Amino acid sequence: MVELKGNANADKLFELLLTRVGHQGDVFGKEYTISEIETLIPYNTSGIIKTESYHYAMTSMFSGQKGRDYFIFSNAILKDKFTELANSGNRNNHAKNTFYGDEKVRINPKYLELPNGLIPYSDVNSVRILPMSGSDPEFTGSSIEEVQKWFINVLPYREYNFKRGLNSEHGTLVLFQYNAHVIASAVLDERIDFESKLGGVYRGAYRFIPSSIAIFDSINSQEMNSIWNCFKGFSQTHKKLDLYNYIDFIKLIANRQIRFAVLDDTEESYQDAIEQTQLDSTVEVNDEPREPVGTSTRGQSERWKRNNITSKKAIVLADYKCEYDESHSSFTSKVTGKNYVEAHHLIPMEFQEQFNRSLDVEANIISLCPLCHKAVHHASLDKIEQIIRDLYQKRKDRLTKCEIEIDYKRLLSYYN
CATH class of the missing domain: 3.10.590.10 (ph1033 like domains)
Structure with missing residues (x-):
């Protein structure tokens, strides 16, 4: 389940709704009318003091305001209608029931605790x-x-x-x-x-x-x-x-x-998939914010998904060189015919939940020779600090363009 879009009353109401439906068994794909949603989170249990504030929060919860995507509508145009209502200075906060109470919605599955731990494609537009x-x-x-x-x-x-x-x-x-x-x-x-x-x-x-x-x-x-x-x-x-x-x-x-296609999410298979990925040598990258893709469940563990194409683009941009020290060379890859390097996420993917934007972007992926890649994980703290400080200085501006804000002290704490 992914994070909500904010901490406003609308988001708190949706969080309350998730708690209520969580006691109803399997709600994946279940249909509700808009009126039924309101009966699940009525005003007197919402914790919102003013009734008009409650009705506005309900309208906002169904809208696309501030990127909200909490519901999938049977009538697709209704999301725009609710967004117009939420953004209007002369809004009718009771329109959700007066005009749209019988309209059907489903809770976006990306926000649900899904059955069996993994349902394919919970986040689709x-x-x-x-x-x-x-x-x-x-x-x-x-x-x-x-x-x-x-x-x-x-x-x-x-x-x-x-x-x-x-x-x-x-x-x-x-x-x-x-x-x-x-x-x-x-x-x-x-x-x-x-x-x-x-x-x-x-x-x-x-x-x-x-x-x-x-x-x-x-x-x-x-x-x-x-x-x-x-x-x-x-x-x-x-x-x-x-x-x-x-x-x-x-x-x-x-x-x-x-x-x-990708079942084995071990580090070795991930690096092998990057090696096998074919890209044009004239790769161009725009550093811009992206939404996190989601997690995959394998056995008892859960990992944030990594895109081998994104990692390969970062390596091609680095011209198959070690970005800590370009003089480092390892061996010629039998797959690419280039110097063998590996992809490393500067901010480790395991900390994705602490960030609103995806960490699986080229700005956060470093091309390292195998020795430096091992060192950044297993060397003494002094050596790790030396490598991370250098890479942070090289990438902090690009990370900012992707709306990933982090200081050096916090980054280093991820490696302790």
Whole structure:
């Protein structure tokens, strides 16, 4: 479960709601009317003194004000309606019941304690179908099972080229259509548009979050229609699907032998995935704030997800050199043909909960030779201080651009 968007009355009301629904069993995907939500957190138990303050907090809780995304609406335009009400000086704080009381919502699953500890794709902002071409040289004559192997063994380490791109943004859940079935899914990280067509064919490429790439027992048209009534069959169009019903899709694939491409989250496998990742040598990075991606659960432990593509970009930008001391060299990698280096998060990912912005950004990822990487974890405190002080001075301005604020003393305490 992720942190709330603030500490205003609206956020406190939502926190109270989570406590109340937590006693109702499995609420993942459960529908509520807006009036039912209010009965769960009535004024007399809210702790808010003034009734008008309570009604305003309720309106704000349903809105997108201050980045709030606590609910998914059956009628998608209502979030904008509530945001307008919350921001209006002449607001009608009772409109939530007068006009919208019977409208249905679901609690955004990213804020729930989810069943089984892990539900795939709890944080999604839109859903699109991406038809795959059977005439693509990479897939010609391939069965569904053969293409699914490509998703597991190849896509986590490279980009997905497109001829005609989706008009989608980071956080879009992409459902891959092949042979009239949905066979795989992944969350879009970024879309890249080429200046000129690659091979005279491809206009651009997608990068997907490697840990989000998954395959499952394929889903046919009838099953898609049972979730999205508006779905009338597969075609070559990039269909946009209603976000409200994606929770039902998640429930379906969670019981369809879902297999993720990146299962082993050990340090060794993470560094190996970075090695295998293929990127253009002309990588460009904009240091800007990003939202944390979320956690993955493996066995009894929970880790914040790390994107091997992001780490590879940081290494390419460093030109495969050790950023503590560029004179350090190790050996030539048999995979890249370059000096072997490893990715290190200057602010360790285990402290992500202490920050509102993602720590898995290029500004926080350092390219280190294996010896320096070992030293920063296992050397004497004097040596660790020497390395961290140097790296902090080199990166503090870039971290600030990403809205990651930290002083040297606090950073060093993470290594003690």
